[in-house]
Amino acid sequence: METKTCQNCKNDFIIEPDDFSFYEKMKVPVPKICPDCRFKMRAMWRNEMSMYSGRKCGLCGKSVLSIYNLKSPFTTYCYECFYSEKWSPKDYATLYDKSRPFFDQMGEFLIKVPKINLGISTGDGPNINSEYVNMAGGCKNCYLVFNTSPAEELLYSRGVKSGIFSSDIYFGVKFENCYDCVSIQESANVFWGQNIMGCVDSYFILNGSGLTNCFGCVNLRNKSNCWFNEQLTSEEYKTRLGEVMGSYSKILEARKKFEEFCLQHPHKENNNLKTINSVGDYLTECKNVVNSFEVAKSEDCRYIFSSKMIKDSLGTTGFGTKSERLLEVVATGHSSNIIGSYWAENCSNVMYSFDLRNCHDCIGCDALKNGKYAIFNKEYSKEEYEELKAHIVKELTEQGIHGLMMPVIIAPFAYNETIAQDNFSLTKEEALAQGYRWEDDIQMTKGKDTIQLDDIEDNIKDIRDSITSEILKCISCERNYKITEQELLFYRKMVLPIPRQCFYCRHQDRIKRRGPYKFWDRKCDHCDKDIKTNYSPERKEIIYCEKCYQQEVI
DSSP states (O other): OEEEEOTTTOOEEEEOHHHHHHHHHHTOOOOSSOHHHHHHHHHTTOOSSOOEEEEEOTTTOOEEEESSOTTOOOOEEOHHHHTSSSOOGGGGOOOOOTTSOHHHHHHHHHHHSOEESSOBOOTTOOOBSOOSEEEEOSEESOEEEEEEOSEEEEEEEEEEEEEEEEEEEEEEEEEESOEEEEEEEEEEEEEEEEEEESOEEEEEEEEEESOEEEEEEESOBSOEEEETTEEOOHHHHHHHHHHHTTBHHHHHHHHHHHHHHHTTSEEESOOOBSOBSOEEEEEESOEEEEEEEEEESOEEEEEEEEEESEEEEEEEEEEOTTEEEEEEEEEEBSOEEEESOEEEESOEEEESOEEEESOEEEESOBSOBSOEEEETTEEOOHHHHHHHHHHHHHHHHHHTOTTSOOOGGGOSSOGGGSHHHHHSOOOHHHHHHTTOOOOSOOOOOBSOOOSOGGGSOSBGGGOOGGGGGSOEEOTTTOBEEOOOHHHHHHHHHHTOOOOSSOHHHHHHHHHHHHOOSOOEEEEOTTTOOEEEESSOTTOOSEEEOHHHHHHHHO
16 A cells, blocks of 8 residues: 555545556556546546537538537537448548657547537437437437436436436436436335335435335335324325425425434445445445445446446446446446547457547547557557557656546546536636636526516416426526426426426536545444445534444334
8 A cells, every 4th residue: 555645636645455456457557646636537528418509510511419519629420420431530540650749649639530419329229309318328208318328208317227207317227207316226206315226106215215105204114104204194194295295385395304304314324235345335236346436236446436337447437338457438338458548339458549439459549440450540550559559658658647547638528517527516716726627608598587486386286388488597506497398297297396496406416415426434423433435524414334224224
């Protein structure tokens, strides 16, 4: 174990023995950048939710929605053109110049090669009637859905697999008819829930499993007809529920009461399930996974985020399926031995590349398919490639950046356009001081509202169809937003009030409920055992170690 000082933020960080072993295996030097700053470097390449209208496909000319803003120097193609035979990434092949810094050339090359307008995955089938989705595949009739595959009739959600007729979900698997939930699995008709497994017809639930007809409950298992953990008869429950449902003001009161009620009950140190020798949060069926977040079915990994089915990797963000030996990568899956790259799929032995498919032994390539022994999309003989690779590795090693994600200075997005801002929120001044770009013109509308929030009927049963023609103003950030016809149908069917916040503020509220991608050392509030948790020491929640929590709750 060795303590180092981060060259970027100047904070101390620790290199663990397992880290040293992995870096040696990947033949890269030990990093001089801390895990938090490395996460930001990767996140700067992942824009999930900042989408822009007004761009045109550079090939067919049709208007497209794009993750690249209007000032961006990148040429964007629509999905159909990008994957067509009308062009070839090899047409942009560029000779690598040994006399110039590699990443100077890489930055120029990235601007030359066309980019797909949105991140679209086809592993679960095509997106159907789902134009407003990103980093998503197999979506049908979905709207503003991100990092999701597959889903149907899903709105305003992120991190979903197999969600149906639901809205405002963060991190869910196999659910339907649900609303405003964080981490939900195998459930139906659950509203305002967090850490939900196998629940039905329930509202305002925290850490619930096997619940039916429950409202405002915390840490319950296999219960029905409970109201703030109080057992009721079926008739009593229905009467109380009828007094609340559909009313915005009554739901606000219930939410406030629920938040206060949650503080009276213990929270487990983490939300992990079926893990062995692992440290992190929202880990499921993991072994030897450390300092990681939102990870499933993975083994021998460190510092990975929102990934699944990975082995023997360090520093990944997104995707990951059936991969191993990934180092500081973003949205990479079905691959092995990948370093510092974005969206490599079915690839091996790739470094510092962007959006590759079915490639091996490539460096600095972009949009390449079925490539081999290539640098900047130009193919070489194996012998020539190995000689040039050695030169690039030597240069980057001497600069102390070999083994890191590509530099943020050539990233296509600004800090506040990416998931970096979701997980390590910075002000503009802080971001610029740390070397990140900032976008002042993220596309949004303000001051165009046509209805005052006070003029919106309190109960969904009184809302008129004309609400879909109005422009609303977010009560939190004053951003304008609209209620779509699909959304209104959902609220009416589920008997839910019209939200007074825009989607982006509602998403940020769910991020806060999820907790930060950061871990603190503190003690169990019951037995005083040392624990590692993403509940910071100054937070008000009662935090128990897993053993004490199981004894108290289960």
